[in-house]
Amino acid sequence: KAGALWGGRFAGGPSPELARLSKSTQFDWMLAEYDLQGSRAHARALAAAGYLTDTELTQMVGALEELERAVVAGDFLPADADEDVHSALERGLIDIIGVEVGGKLRAGRSRNDQVATLVRMWLRDHAAILASLVIELIDALAAQAEAHEDAIMPGRTHLQHAQPVLLAHHLLAHCWPLVRDLDRFADWGRRADASPYGSGALAGNTLGLDARLVAADLGFAAVVENSIDGTASRDLVAEFAYITAQIGIDMSRLAEEIILWNTREFGFVTLDDAYSTGSSIMPQKKNPDIAELARGKSGRMIGNLTGLLTTLKGLPLAYNRDLQEDKEPVLDSINTLEVLLPAFSGMVATLTFHTERMAELAPQGFSLATDVAEWLVKRHVSFRDAHEITGSLVKFAETNNLDLHEVGDDDLQALSSHLIPEVRDVLTIRGSVDSRDGVGGTAPVRVAEQRAHLVARVRDL
Ligand code: ARG
Numbered sequence: 001k002a003g004a005l006w007g008g009r010f011a012g013g014p015s016p017e018l019a020r021l022s023k024s025t026q027f028d029w030m031l032a033e034y035d036l037q038g039s040r041a042h043a044r045a046l047a048a049a050g051y052l053t054d055t056e057l058t059q060m061v062g063a064l065e066e067l068e069r070a071v072v073a074g075d076f077l078p079a080d081a082d083e084d085v086h087s088a089l090e091r092g093l094i095d096i097i098g099v100e101v102g103g104k105l106r107a108g109r110s111r112n113d114q115v116a117t118l119v120r121m122w123l124r125d126h127a128a129i130l131a132s133l134v135i136e137l138i139d140a141l142a143a144q145a146e147a148h149e150d151a152i153m154p155g156r157t158h159l160q161h162a163q164p165v166l167l168a169h170h171l172l173a174h175c176w177p178l179v180r181d182l183d184r185f186a187d188w189g190r191r192a193d194a195s196p197y198g199s200g201a202l203a204g205n206t207l208g209l210d211a212r213l214v215a216a217d218l219g220f221a222a223v224v225e226n227s228i229d230g231t232a233s234r235d236l237v238a239e240f241a242y243i244t245a246q247i248g249i250d251m252s253r254l255a256e257e258i259i260l261w262n263t264r265e266f267g268f269v270t271l272d273d274a275y276s277t278g279s280s281i282m283p284q285k286k287n288p289d290i291a292e293l294a295r296g297k298s299g300r301m302i303g304n305l306t307g308l309l310t311t312l313k314g315l316p317l318a319y320n321r322d323l324q325e326d327k328e329p330v331l332d333s334i335n336t337l338e339v340l341l342p343a344f345s346g347m348v349a350t351l352t353f354h355t356e357r358m359a360e361l362a363p364q365g366f367s368l369a370t371d372v373a374e375w376l377v378k379r380h381v382s383f384r385d386a387h388e389i390t391g392s393l394v395k396f397a398e399t400n401n402l403d404l405h406e407v408g409d410d411d412l413q414a415l416s417s418h419l420i421p422e423v424r425d426v427l428t429i430r431g432s433v434d435s436r437d438g439v440g441g442t443a444p445v446r447v448a449e450q451r452a453h454l455v456a457r458v459r460d461l
Helices: 016-022 025-048 054-073 085-102 111-147 167-191 211-217 227-232 235-261 289-312 321-349 355-361 369-378 383-399 409-415 421-426 429-435 444-459
Strands: 152-157 160-166
Touching: 025 054, 025 085, 025 111, 025 211, 025 321, 054 085, 085 111, 111 167, 111 227, 111 235, 111 321, 111 444, 152 167, 152 355, 152 429, 160 167, 160 429, 167 235, 167 444, 235 289, 235 321, 289 321, 369 383, 369 421, 369 429, 383 409, 409 421, 421 429
Parallel strands: none
Antiparallel strands: 152 160
């Protein structure tokens, strides 16, 4: 017998090769509960428009609830002949109440408007789960910042020593992109808050069904304005995949630093045993696998986004079967992040920072040169001259194998009459950090403020 939902005009059933290719139950089964919820809402809309009697509606809703219990319990599963989650569940419904009543449910809807709606519902739930996991990571970073309020580390540009910064400032710098990821989910949620149910296959339906009733029933604020858009667009799925990829990238950048910090050469952190792995041959090894997996998996999530965008590119309106390819990439990104984030947060929460080592390296590489130049500017030397004078000081120190503060009074004077011994007052990492007290700067007062803002921001989300 031909495919259960569309056999009428066909002479026979699909070839086994087609059936195998066409089948999507192995991944779209995650939509089963949303499908049943949608079907209950649709049944109520059918009844409101006079296509189901009260008795039929009660029967239908009862059967859909029974089917949902069976799905949740794992007692009802897709069969080999089911093309997709929608066909499987219609089979299940008809098994329970028979074709007479069960066969009425499909009126006025298509799998095209159904699947577009269900995917939004499914993504909405995972946006909430992912957001709470991202908040846990932000909390772990903010707690480490709070625990190391005074620690100073070498701040880098081009991976070279640049200027000393507070470790807390650096850790909080990893929080803000994640906060924006949370904003992105919230933003996405506003755009995704319209139901495509009622769009039918592409042109709408003739039965006078109240799509607003269905939308409200399913927790959507609105109905899509255009049935073609409702069934054919997947930009919201791609946007969701982008947010997951961006979270992956944000974690990957921190992961890369943790991997570096954990080397003997840096010696900035020690990983907790429970969040690191060993080697099967080298007994001494303790490896940052969580960070490496985070870095690696970000590539996979970028791939998922890229693949989905490539599927969408050039697709004519309205629905095309290509659109079935929207689910697996974003499902993979969701599964990836939902496993990765808890491990990653645990690793961050249990990191031990070696603050003496960081403080020892912070002044190296002439990282206080900018402080000298700005000290000169405060004494009304033009920045152009100050830069030049400080450059000659760095060159002198480098040639003579000295740190800036070790250059003697006479040598300072010889380099420039502006370089009086008081310049050494700014040649401490503490003084350097304290003096960067403009908004958003690394001075301890500003960083404490920043952390308070972050905590309030996340709390108010
Ligand atoms: N399984 C399809 C999807 O996920 C929905 C079914 C639409 N099929 C069709 N022939 N119109 O996109």
